[in-house]
Amino acid sequence: MSEIILQQTRVDQGLDYYKKFVREYPKVSDLARASEDEVLKLWEGLGYYSRGRNLLATARFIVDHLDGKFPRSAKDLRELKGIGPYTSAAISSIANNEPIAAVDGNAFRVLSRFFDIELDIAKQSTRKYFEELMTKLIEGERPGDFNQAVMDLGASICTPKKYQCEECPLESGCLSFQKKIVDQRPVKIKKMKIRNRYLNFLILIKNEKIAIQRRDQGIWKGLYQFPLIESNHEITKFSELKEISNLELHSGELLTSFSKPHKLSHQNLFISYWTLQSADLTVNCDLDKINSYSFPKPLKDFIAAEILKINV
DNA sequence: GATCCGTGGTA
DNA sequence: TTACCAAGGAT
Numbered sequence: 001m002s003e004i005i006l007q008q009t010r011v012d013q014g015l016d017y018y019k020k021f022v023r024e025y026p027k028v029s030d031l032a033r034a035s036e037d038e039v040l041k042l043w044e045g046l047g048y049y050s051r052g053r054n055l056l057a058t059a060r061f062i063v064d065h066l067d068g069k070f071p072r073s074a075k076d077l078r079e080l081k082g083i084g085p086y087t088s089a090a091i092s093s094i095a096n097n098e099p100i101a102a103v104d105g106n107a108f109r110v111l112s113r114f115f116d117i118e119l120d121i122a123k124q125s126t127r128k129y130f131e132e133l134m135t136k137l138i139e140g141e142r143p144g145d146f147n148q149a150v151m152d153l154g155a156s157i158c159t160p161k162k163y164q165c166e167e168c169p170l171e172s173g174c175l176s177f178q179k180k181i182v183d184q185r186p187v188k189i190k191k192m193k194i195r196n197r198y199l200n201f202l203i204l205i206k207n208e209k210i211a212i213q214r215r216d217q218g219i220w221k222g223l224y225q226f227p228l229i230e231s232n233h234e235i236t237k238f239s240e241l242k243e244i245s246n247l248e249l250h251s252g253e254l255l256t257s258f259s260k261p262h263k264l265s266h267q268n269l270f271i272s273y274w275t276l277q278s279a280d281l282t283v284n285c286d287l288d289k290i291n292s293y294s295f296p297k298p299l300k301d302f303i304a305a306e307i308l309k310i311n312v
Numbered sequence: 313g314a315t316c317c318g319t320g321g322t323a
Numbered sequence: 324t325t326a327c328c329a330a331g332g333a334t
C-alpha cells in the first residue's frame with residue numbers, strides 16, 4: 001500500500017492517505033470488496049488516480065485468482081497492474097529479502113553522483129545500467145534496508161538542490177564531490193517543450209495604406225508586424241475573432257483570410273492572416289513600403305503574395 | 313521511446 | 324511567474 005501511494009509522492013503528502021487506507025482496508029480482501037467509487041473517494045486529492053484504480057484491480061486479482069496471496073518475487077509482482085520496475089523491486093526486497101535494486105529518482109541521483117555517471121537519466125534505456133550497478137552493490141541479508149537507505153540518503157541529504165555533502169556519510173568516496181561537480185549530477189537532458197500559439201494578424205487596408213505595429217517584447221522585439229490578436233485556440237471564423245478581440249473590427253469588411261502553420265524549435269505557431277478593408281484603425285504605413293520593414297520570417301513568407309492579392 | 317497522468321513544495 | 328521535481332507506471 002505504501003509503495004503504491006508513494007509513487008511520485010512525498011511521504012508527508014501521502015502519509016495520511018496511507019493511514020486512511022490501511023484503517024479502512026486492513027486486509028487485501030477488504031479492499032477487494034470495495035467499490036471503485038469508494039476507493040477513488042479515499043484517493044481524492046492525492047493525484048495520479050489510475051494508481052487508485054490499479055490498486056483496487058490488483059487487490060481483486062489477488063483475491064480472485066491468487067488465493068489472496070501476494071506474489072513473492074519481483075518478477076511476478078511486476079505482472080500486477082500499477083506495479084512496475086521500481087515498485088516490484090521495492091516490495092520484494094523489503095518483504096521478501098530479494099537482492100534486487102529498487103531504482104527510483106533518489107537512486108538515480110545518489111548513484112550518479114557517487115560514481116560520477118554521465119548517462120542521461122531522462123532516457124529510459126539508462127535505467128537498466130543503474131539497476132545492474134546497484135544490484136551488484138547489495139550485500140548481506142538486508143537488501144530492503146539497503147534500498148531504503150539509498151532512498152533516505154537521497155531524500156534527506158543528497159537532495160536535488162541544497163544537498164548537504166558535509167553531512168553525508170559517503171562524502172569521502174563520492175566522485176562528484178571530489179570533482180566538485182555535484183551540481184552537475186545527475187545528467188538529465190530536458191526536452192524542450194513546444195508551446196502552441198495562435199496568432200491572428202490583421203492586414204488592415206485603408207486608402208492604399210496598411211496598418212503595422214512594432215513589437216515591444218518577445219523574440220521579435222523591435223520588429224514590425226501586422227496588428228496581432230493572440231488567442232488560446234485556433235480561430236476559424238471572422239465572427240469569433242471579433243468576439244474575442246477588444247478591437248473595433250465591426251467597421252472592417254473581411255476581404256480574405258489565410259492560415260499557415262509555422263514551426264519553430266520551441267513553439268508551433270498557428271498563424272491566420274485576416275485582410276480587412278476600411279478598418280477603423282490607425283493606418284501608418286504606405287503599402288509600397290511594406291517590403292522595407294523587418295518582418296518576422298513567417299510573415300515575410302506571406303506578405304508578398306497577400307499584397308498581390310490585395311492589389312488585384 | 314515519447315507522452316500523459318496530479319498535487320504540493322521549492323528555488 | 325516559472326520551471327523543476329517528488330519512493331513511477333501505462334499506453
